[in-house]
Amino acid sequence: xxxxxxxxxxxYKNKLFSYLIYKSGDYEISRDIMQESFTRHxxxxxxxxxxxxxxxxxxARNALVDFRRQEKKFHIAEGVVPQVAADQENxxxxxxxxxxxxxxxxxxxxxxxxxLSLAVGGVAYKEIAATLGLSVANVKVRVHRARVKLRQMxxxxxx
Amino acid sequence: MEYLISMYIDNxxxxxxxxxxxxxxxxxxxxxxxxxxxxxxxxVLSASLNMTAPDVALKTPHARILPxxxxxxxxxxxxCLLLLFPFMTSQGPDSEIQNxxxxxxxxxxxxxxxxxxxxxxxxxxxxxxxxxxxxxxxSGTNGYWEISLEIPAGxxxxxxxxxxxxxxxxxxxxxxxxxxxxxxxSILKVEA
Numbered sequence: 001x002x003x004x005x006x007x008x009x010x011x012y013k014n015k016l017f018s019y020l021i022y023k024s025g026d027y028e029i030s031r032d033i034m035q036e037s038f039t040r041h042x043x044x045x046x047x048x049x050x051x052x053x054x055x056x057x058x059x060a061r062n063a064l065v066d067f068r069r070q071e072k073k074f075h076i077a078e079g080v081v082p083q084v085a086a087d088q089e090n091x092x093x094x095x096x097x098x099x100x101x102x103x104x105x106x107x108x109x110x111x112x113x114x115x116l117s118l119a120v121g122g123v124a125y126k127e128i129a130a131t132l133g134l135s136v137a138n139v140k141v142r143v144h145r146a147r148v149k150l151r152q153m154x155x156x157x158x159x
Numbered sequence: 160m161e162y163l164i165s166m167y168i169d170n171x172x173x174x175x176x177x178x179x180x181x182x183x184x185x186x187x188x189x190x191x192x193x194x195x196x197x198x199x200x201x202x203v204l205s206a207s208l209n210m211t212a213p214d215v216a217l218k219t220p221h222a223r224i225l226p227x228x229x230x231x232x233x234x235x236x237x238x239c240l241l242l243l244f245p246f247m248t249s250q251g252p253d254s255e256i257q258n259x260x261x262x263x264x265x266x267x268x269x270x271x272x273x274x275x276x277x278x279x280x281x282x283x284x285x286x287x288x289x290x291x292x293x294x295x296x297x298s299g300t301n302g303y304w305e306i307s308l309e310i311p312a313g314x315x316x317x318x319x320x321x322x323x324x325x326x327x328x329x330x331x332x333x334x335x336x337x338x339x340x341x342x343x344x345s346i347l348k349v350e351a
């Protein structure tokens with residue numbers, strides 16, 4: 001791996017992982033898709049020489065969609081109890097502590113959630129725009145609206 | 160200008176927008192309360208969302224072989240691997256690239272992209288254009304300019320020219336070099 005790509009990897013792995021965790025809610029799946037995405041992205045980068053974070057997120061989104069499609073196909077095998085690894089346990093605890101935020105996020109529309117989980121993860125608007133096929137101006141407005149909507153939901157719950 | 164709050168949270172404000180934001184916060188109490196409320200919410204959100212990723216091995220030729228060996232066979236193999244490593248690297252991506260070099264033509268299409276808002280013209284000049292200026296084309300309306308050029312394999316020096324006068328090395332390329340005229344050129348290695 002080139003020095004440049006190593007830097008990119010270090011900068012983006014947590015952002016991508018957080019996004020995937022949010023999207024899939026599963027530690028193992030997120031890890032696998034993260035690995036797959038960086039690998040594919042790196043191969044692509046080899047031809048491009050310009051490192052595009054948006055491309056990384058696009059690859060990851062598509063991989064997740066593919067995975068879900070696959071999962072639906074084999075959904076019948078439901079009797080298996082998934083093993084809870086130590087990491088997953090921590091994740092569950094973290095989830096419970098912030099479950100209110102999590103639940104509220106779950107009630108946002110898919111596109112609002114996408115946008116907000118990228119923004120909260122620290123991905124630049126420019127990259128969010130490129131990933132989701134929107135203009136930067138549009139992202140500005142929609143990220144904010146999603147935040148306000150979320151706050152509304154959480155306030156309503158308290159009352 | 161409500162969304163300035165989110166831009167503030169996401170570190171997306173320009174200097175002018177920072178001034179606007181501060182003035183809004185100062186002038187309007189509800190605006191300030193919104194800003195603080197959303198920041199509090201952000202603390203909860205980022206605590207629940209932002210995870211530390213486990214390290215994964217990229218499936219490059221090196222990375223794919225290393226974890227497999229070390230995991231299953233431990234130190235003995237690790238020691239052997241040290242001996243093997245020079246051979247593995249010699250068969251790694253470098254030799255693939257060399258193979259491609261022989262098989263494929265020696266020019267490569269390379270896409271140059273630069274982000275420059277509020278400019279009338281961006282050009283590129285470099286060793287691959289014989290230092291003639293070639294204009295870039297605006298890509299969309301977000302201030303991106305781009306051009307794809309056919310470039311011979313090898314090392315090249317180039318720079319962007321903004322509005323016909325200002326030289327600007329490529330911000331996406333780390334390697335730069337001062338030229339004889341006091342500005343910087345970016346260095347690009349094109350591998351066929």
